[in-house]
Amino acid sequence: MLNIKIFGIVQGVGFRPFVKNLADAQKIFGTVANRGSYVEIFAQASEEALKKFLDALQTKNPPRSAILKVDVKDLPDKNFSDFKIIDSTHEAGDIFVSPDIAVCEKCKEELFDKNNRRYLHPFINCTACGPRLTILKNMPYDRERTSMSDFPMCAACAEEYFNPASRRFDAQPVCCNDCGPEVYLIGNGELGIGNWDAIKHVRKILAGGGIVAIKGIGGFHLACNAKNFSAVQRLRDSKTRPTKPFAVMFKDVAAVERECFLSEAEKIFLDSPQKPIVLLQKKIGSIAQNVAPDINKLGVMLPYTPLHLLIFDFPDDIKNFPDALIMTSGNPSGVPITIDDDDALKNFDYCDAILSHDRKILLRADDSVMDFIDDKPSMIRRSRGYAPLPIFFDGNKKISVLALGGELKNTFCLAKNNLLYASPYIGDVSDLRTVEVLESSIERMKNLLEINPEVVACDLHPRYQTTKLAEKISSALDVPLIKIQHHYAHILSCLAENNFHGEVIGVAFDGTGYGLDGTIWGGEFFLCDTKNFERAASIKPFTQAGGDKSSREGWRIAVALMKDFELAKKLKLASVAELNGQKFLLEKNINCVTSTSVGRIFDAVAAILDICKVSTYEGEAAMKLQAAAERSDKNFRADFLTTEEIFNEVLTRRLDGENIFDLARFFHESLAEMTAAIVEDLSRESKIKTVALSGGVFQNSLLSSLTFDKLRRRGLKVLRHELIPPNDGGICIGQALHVVKLKIGG
Numbered sequence: 001m002l003n004i005k006i007f008g009i010v011q012g013v014g015f016r017p018f019v020k021n022l023a024d025a026q027k028i029f030g031t032v033a034n035r036g037s038y039v040e041i042f043a044q045a046s047e048e049a050l051k052k053f054l055d056a057l058q059t060k061n062p063p064r065s066a067i068l069k070v071d072v073k074d075l076p077d078k079n080f081s082d083f084k085i086i087d088s089t090h091e092a093g094d095i096f097v098s099p100d101i102a103v104c105e106k107c108k109e110e111l112f113d114k115n116n117r118r119y120l121h122p123f124i125n126c127t128a129c130g131p132r133l134t135i136l137k138n139m140p141y142d143r144e145r146t147s148m149s150d151f152p153m154c155a156a157c158a159e160e161y162f163n164p165a166s167r168r169f170d171a172q173p174v175c176c177n178d179c180g181p182e183v184y185l186i187g188n189g190e191l192g193i194g195n196w197d198a199i200k201h202v203r204k205i206l207a208g209g210g211i212v213a214i215k216g217i218g219g220f221h222l223a224c225n226a227k228n229f230s231a232v233q234r235l236r237d238s239k240t241r242p243t244k245p246f247a248v249m250f251k252d253v254a255a256v257e258r259e260c261f262l263s264e265a266e267k268i269f270l271d272s273p274q275k276p277i278v279l280l281q282k283k284i285g286s287i288a289q290n291v292a293p294d295i296n297k298l299g300v301m302l303p304y305t306p307l308h309l310l311i312f313d314f315p316d317d318i319k320n321f322p323d324a325l326i327m328t329s330g331n332p333s334g335v336p337i338t339i340d341d342d343d344a345l346k347n348f349d350y351c352d353a354i355l356s357h358d359r360k361i362l363l364r365a366d367d368s369v370m371d372f373i374d375d376k377p378s379m380i381r382r383s384r385g386y387a388p389l390p391i392f393f394d395g396n397k398k399i400s401v402l403a404l405g406g407e408l409k410n411t412f413c414l415a416k417n418n419l420l421y422a423s424p425y426i427g428d429v430s431d432l433r434t435v436e437v438l439e440s441s442i443e444r445m446k447n448l449l450e451i452n453p454e455v456v457a458c459d460l461h462p463r464y465q466t467t468k469l470a471e472k473i474s475s476a477l478d479v480p481l482i483k484i485q486h487h488y489a490h491i492l493s494c495l496a497e498n499n500f501h502g503e504v505i506g507v508a509f510d511g512t513g514y515g516l517d518g519t520i521w522g523g524e525f526f527l528c529d530t531k532n533f534e535r536a537a538s539i540k541p542f543t544q545a546g547g548d549k550s551s552r553e554g555w556r557i558a559v560a561l562m563k564d565f566e567l568a569k570k571l572k573l574a575s576v577a578e579l580n581g582q583k584f585l586l587e588k589n590i591n592c593v594t595s596t597s598v599g600r601i602f603d604a605v606a607a608i609l610d611i612c613k614v615s616t617y618e619g620e621a622a623m624k625l626q627a628a629a630e631r632s633d634k635n636f637r638a639d640f641l642t643t644e645e646i647f648n649e650v651l652t653r654r655l656d657g658e659n660i661f662d663l664a665r666f667f668h669e670s671l672a673e674m675t676a677a678i679v680e681d682l683s684r685e686s687k688i689k690t691v692a693l694s695g696g697v698f699q700n701s702l703l704s705s706l707t708f709d710k711l712r713r714r715g716l717k718v719l720r721h722e723l724i725p726p727n728d729g730g731i732c733i734g735q736a737l738h739v740v741k742l743k744i745g746g
């Protein structure tokens with residue numbers, strides 16, 4: 001008899017029924033059970049049958065499962081007379097929680113099949129699809145430990161749930177029109193309108209140009225017709241979000257292709273079970289101009305819940321329902337996504353309807369966002385569909401870590417053994433409401449993954465809310481707290497993603513981060529490994545005057561760099577009063593800090609090119625500068641040693657009347673060239689031949705691609721991000737990795 005343990009994503013993906021069917025087909029006797037962290041099989045049969053069985057287990061496993069390790073032991077035979085799925089028991093160990101999975105093709109067919117008993121059921125799902133992480137209380141993954149425990153199965157659903165031949169066998173969220181959760185409207189005097197009537201009502205509002213809040217898998221979305229300028233504008237005004245791009249959900253791939261260019265690689269991710277938002281190159285089409293103003297890309301996703309499908313395609317008498325809807329996180333600006341009805345009523349009073357449902361969301365999960373660089377994915381926000389799948393890093397000692405991450409785009413990370421589990425997206429933690437959500441999400445994930453931190457890690461910044469929370473948690477748990485420099489954590493996250501153990505030259509280009517010397521860092525060249533780092537070089541320091549405003553208002557940086565107020569006035573970088581104020585601050589050294597932030601250099605260049613003087617959202621100036629550069633087909637650069645020289649050259653040429661798109665391009669090319677030259681020097685001195693690129697600035701696909709290319713031409717190996725964001729959403733992973741590695745060093 002064989003005792004087989006299969007580790008990986010084997011829970012909530014139909015793994016046990018798959019094993020049972022396989023065993024039955026090959027006349028194998030024994031049992032299969034969920035063990036929390038793995039599936040355990042006892043299998044008894046002829047040697048040949050067992051060999052086939054073992055092989056099939058690893059090659060024919062269900063599409064959503066992922067096998068990471070198989071342990072096989074030979075044991076004496078027992079008295080089995082059939083093959084049984086036995087109840088879950090619980091054992092501690094490495095735990096793999098499945099992310100939420102988009103509705104599958106088979107369920108989609110059934111949803112619109114009049115003869116199916118789940119016809120138009122907004123919560124249809126099966127062993128291959130449906131919510132997982134967001135409805136889970138504890139492991140192992142069983143119905144009683146999910147928010148589906150509120151919905152006892154009807155006889156027909158129970159029949160499928162317990163029948164190994166059914167494709168809903170052992171599917172925890174299984175339900176139907178009789179026994180499942182219900183959708184309904186809340187607020188605006190529409191209380192009591194439920195189910196199909198609620199969906200029809202919402203369709204009518206959306207078709208008529210209204211705004212609707214819709215509860216989904218990981219939180220509420222705000223939706224309106226993406227081709228209706230005034231609807232989009234009203235949403236912008238209500239949400240106080242003047243220009244930040246909105247994501248668009250298209251009815252299907254054909255609708256996407258009418259509005260955007262879609263490569264094969266992009267299509268695979270767009271239509272994958274994770275269904276992230278993918279940034280696609282826009283065509284000249286009919287999406288309203290104010291959806292993603294002044295940038296060349298559009299954030300696009302496909303319907304991923306049955307409710308989304310019904311909103312697009314419900315068989316009612318509404319003609320010409322839009323094939324593209326804005327689907328943006330339903331949250332007040334800067335605060336985590338709304339998940340319950342009370343908050344929805346408070347937050348969405350400007351909506352024409354609020355469509356909710358009674359299946360509880362236990363953990364928030366925003367949509368993931370992905371760009372493509374050189375035809376490879378480049379994650380911008382890793383959340384729904386991906387979290388909490390762990391990142392593997394070989395050879396760690398057994399130590400459990402909680403890493404709190406950064407302040408903006410916050411995620412946190414729990415680590416144990418060789419696994420680094422990053423949470424779904426939390427948001428901007430400078431708001432105290434977000435801190436509360438962060439704290440409760442940590443509790444839930446600790447519980448789910450059964451990790452009791454022995455060390456807490458956080459950023460070095462003394463005033464980050466995450467630092468304060470880390471101090472609180474570490475003293476409550478009475479465990480050590482380790483603070484890690486922001487940009488080093490960025491580079492570490494890149495090493496973690498690439499499972500790279502050696503020394504690298506780390507290039508961290510970023511917005512803002514607290515440096516070891518108390519100045520603002522963000523254009524750093526490190527010599528480092530997972531345990532230590534040395535700041536070998538940085539871009540030329542400049543003065544950031546004006547406090548918080550200086551990180552949003554690029555003209556302030558431009559003024560400091562050009563040191564010529566008359567010229568600044570001539571260029572109308574700001575009003576005369578503002579320029580005088582800035583002059584005063586700089587001359588008297590008031591509210592001034594020294595900075596090496598590359599993000600701010602982008603802001604300054606965007607300001608002097610009159611592309612963006614003041615950002616209304618993080619990264620706006622840089623995104624617009626990139627978009628401008630992409631409109632130039634010139635390929636020219638100059639060799640400069642410092643960012644200040646590059647800035648001055650752009651300024652001089654601008655005054656000579658050169659085209660701003662060409663100058664935006666020139667800036668990108670020159671910055672990449674300068675970077676590669678600095679790295680080349682460092683490599684020659686240090687003999688390190690591997691470079692890791694990280695930090696939010698490398699979200700810029702043009703800069704990333706140019707830098708990558710120039711480094712490779714110099715014979716260097718380049719590590720980049722693909723599925724971990726280069727921005728602050730990734731640094732929790734770097735922090736956790738450092739702690740884990742420090743421990744090994746002892």
Ligand code: ZN
Pocket residue numbers: 103104105106107108124125126127128129130
């Ligand atoms: Zn399905």
Ligand code: ZN
Pocket residue numbers: 153154155156157158175176177178179180
């Ligand atoms: Zn049912």
Ligand code: FE
Pocket residue numbers: 486490510511512513695696727728
């Ligand atoms: Fe950062």
